[in-house]
Amino acid sequence: MSDVHIHRTHDLGLDRAREISRQWVADAARKYDMVCSVDSGEAGDTVEFKRTGVSGQLVVSGDHFELTARxxxxxxxxxxxxxxxIEKNLDGLLAREAGDRRA
Structure with missing residues (x-):
């Protein structure tokens, strides 16, 4: 088995980070047939995802994203x-958000 680990910092705050994670979840479900569930908490969210051959989680906080997958x-x-x-997709969402915030 192999592991994937991706960490990205941001300065978006929790509300915007949650919106980005929802976009990522929608893309993962549509493109890769992932089954995703979100556990929301006060300090952040944990997105559990899985499909045949892959399982993992995306931790969403006000200052970073942490994705691990097996x-x-x-x-x-x-x-x-x-x-x-995965990096391309997540980085694309973050870059789009940064562009939207400058406009």
């Missing part, structure tokens, strides 16, 4: 490509 045997050979795709 890849099953069949997907472990694609760990670098999967991590790169």
């Amino acid at each position: 890849l099953g045997f069949l997907l472990s050979g694609f760990q670098r490509a999967i991590q790169a795709e």
Whole structure:
């Protein structure tokens, strides 16, 4: 098995970070057939996601995102490509948010 670990800091605050995580969840569900659940708390949210061969969580706080995923045997050979795709998607959402805030 292989693990994916991604950490991104931000200065968006919790409300905007939650909105971005909702976009990420919607994209993951639509594009990759992920089943996602969100556990909301006062200090942040934990998004649990899974599908055949992948399970993990995205921790959302007011100043960072922390994603961990465990890849099953069949997907472990694609760990670098999967991590790169997740990073691209999350970084794209953050970049779009930064652009929206400047406008």
